[in-house]
Amino acid sequence: MPEEQPPPTHWLFGDQLGPHFLDPARGGPHRNAPLLMIESRSVFRRRRFHRAKAHLVLSAMRHRAAELGDRVRYVKADTYRQGLREAVGEDRVTVRHPTSRTALDLVRGLPSVRVLPARGFLVTHDEFRTWADGRGTKSLRQEDFYRWVRQTHDLLMDGDRPAGGKWNLDHDNREPPPRGATDLGVPAPYRPRESDIDAEVRDDLDRWAREGDVEFVGEDGPRVFPATRREALAALTRFVEHRLATFGAHEDAVLAKDPTMSHSLLSASLNLGLLDPAECVERAEARWRSGDAPLNSVEGFVRQVAGWREYVWHVYWHFDAEYRTSNVLRHHEPLPDWFTDLAPDGTGANCLSHTLEQVRATGWTHHIPRLMVLGSFALQRGWQPEAVTDWFHRSFVDGYDWVMVPNVVGMSQYADGGRMTTKPYTSGGAYIDRMSDLCGPCRYKPSVRVGEDACPFTAGYWNLLHRHRDRFERNARMTRAVRGLDRLSDLEALLEQERERRD
Structure with missing residues (x-):
């Protein structure tokens, strides 16, 4: 009888940390398969991630490795390829379907790696x-x-x-x-309590930043997730x-x-x-x-x-890989430094500065500030949607490529022209005023479109409709709003104000 081969090593990515990713009954690896985890420094070099996000991911990976004990080999490497070579050489490896196209292309390009079905979702x-x-x-x-x-x-x-x-x-x-x-x-x-592993992660991130190897944005306060x-x-x-x-x-x-x-x-x-x-x-x-x-x-x-x-x-x-670069509205304005730096003092709008401060401090805010404050402002200003998508990916603790590409390109920036949603999700200041308590202390007035008191969301909303009138008036859900342009007595002043802002 031929000798039975040992099961191949199973590679766990840093977002595959629950027990359901290892369940053999659900297409997982053999119950006796050795496990591999790779902490790749290059992931953090490619983008300026929020410090709290980097902390959370590394803390979760290292905690999981500690739980798995001797069954797992935990490799700290410059790249995934380097870590894989160091750990298993050319030996066989299995891995669950990754959550980004880049990672999937990587593992599919490695001849010794077999990709198992995805887990972590209800629908295959x-x-x-x-x-x-x-x-x-x-x-x-x-x-x-x-x-x-x-x-x-x-x-x-x-x-x-x-x-x-x-x-x-x-x-x-x-x-x-x-x-x-x-x-x-x-x-x-x-709210969790931090452990010695969190202290170790924080020391490593401090050292990386001192060495100039990696640059972060935002704060890394006590871990809240x-x-x-x-x-x-x-x-x-x-x-x-x-x-x-x-x-x-x-x-x-x-x-x-x-x-x-x-x-x-x-x-x-x-x-x-x-x-x-x-x-x-x-x-x-x-x-x-x-x-x-x-x-x-x-x-x-x-x-x-x-x-x-x-x-x-x-x-x-x-959708195909080119979906992430969709830009049917032809928005090409760069993101300002105060936005990418999470500097709330860069804007006088209270709702925007308040939301940026929360993201800076925690790497999180709930879906309405994301969509109707941050995303809406970017859409109205005509910022480049791929850059906006990258910003959301880097700045939020729950942001991953698969999360942010559809949410930002499709829903938030309407850059796909309606393949995902039936209309752009944006509004004037009146919506923010109705759904929050953020407008009261603001220097701007949500009902004002022109002048020193003009709300940037109200002015921005009407300017967006004007810029894309031909497209939006053909959208049944936008027709009534676009026709409202004809009732604005101050439309010319509004457009002149926008031209001055852009100059």
Whole structure:
């Protein structure tokens, strides 16, 4: 009898850290396979990452290696190729499907590496291709996909009908912040305690910066996001038991002194692979079925995880590699230094400076400041969308290539011309004023378009519509807004003000 060969080494990337990535029953490596993790310095040289993001990723990787003990070989190398040569030479290696096109091209180009199916998502690539087949790129709408995921995974379903009779309760989840409140008054989110590994990571990052080898942006305060499976599960429990019930109604609202509101803060843990999306949505649904959380809150959370997150992951791979360079609006303005440096004093707009300060301090802010403050401002100013995408990727602890390319190119900057969304997501200052408490102390007035008191979002909104009038007036969801240009008595003054700003 031929001697049985030992199983090949299995390579774990730094966003494949949960036990579900090693489950042999789900297409994982052999249970006795030796494991490899590679910490590549070149990853941090390529971009100026947020310091808190670099800390979180390295802390999570090193914590996972400590948990795995002798089973894993942890290599610190200049590049992935160098680390792989040092660890296994030309021996066989398996790896889960990576989460970026660059990483996938790397592993597919190595003859000794076999790529296993992706994990960390509810829907497989083959299942998505089957769903998308014959629909065409104009018909791959998130809402249709979300309903299909709910049906095929029996999420919030009563038989063949959606729980409560409606698929989407977004209408119930758009309330402004409570009048006069400075916070929602809900229990605080889970916060981890740092370990000796965190101190080691911080020392290494300090040394890299001193040596001039790597440059960071933002602050690296006490770690606020989970770096281990145990911490991530504690954060999930904290959310579903104490914060989920109040999540829905005000999920689009912003309060200056309550940056987390009732948001889960689980995106970083999901994107590091510490949590499986199935366990997140199943635990949320269980809270509704037990009567401990209202349907609108649970449905809103399920839609974020099983709807939007899954959709973004698959759109990233379904569209071709050139999608990331889409720029149908022909926006080419460079990002200003104050924005890339996360310098909140660079702008006089309170909403923008407040949001930049939060990103600078934590590497995180929830989806409305991302979309309707940061993204909207970039869109209105005509900043180059690929550069905006890179900025979001570098600046957020939960930012990865697959996350930011669809979210920024498609949704935020409308650079794909509507392949993902049906309209540009932008607004004047009135929306920010209604949904936040940020406009009151601001030097600008959300109702003013021209002059020293003009809100940059209000002026920017109308200028954007004017620049792209021919395109937007053909969009059924934008026609009414574009026609509003004809009712502006100060349009010429508005356009002159914009020309002066650009000069």
